[in-house]
Amino acid sequence: MSIDLQSYSQLLVCPACQSKLVVDVQSFVCRGEACRRRYEVKDDIPVMLSDEALLTASDEWAAIIQRATPDAP
Numbered sequence: 001m002s003i004d005l006q007s008y009s010q011l012l013v014c015p016a017c018q019s020k021l022v023v024d025v026q027s028f029v030c031r032g033e034a035c036r037r038r039y040e041v042k043d044d045i046p047v048m049l050s051d052e053a054l055l056t057a058s059d060e061w062a063a064i065i066q067r068a069t070p071d072a073p
């Protein structure tokens with residue numbers, strides 16, 4: 001069974017900064033620009049640990065957010 005990442009992203013927040021998350025392939029990315037953490041989904045389980053999160057580069061993050069939220073400025 002595959003989980004619906006989009007549904008999860010509505011329920012979860014970033015454990016580091018409590019911002020909302022967007023889905024990027026098999027991961028969640030924090031919407032907080034100062035935070036920019038990426039949380040991976042391993043075996044259908046989101047790994048929501050700030051210690052295990054990867055930081056995205058600011059240009060990469062901006063592209064992810066733009067893709068995920070086309071209405072945002």
Ligand SMILES: [Zn+2]
Nearest residue numbers: 014017030035
């Ligand atoms: Zn965050």
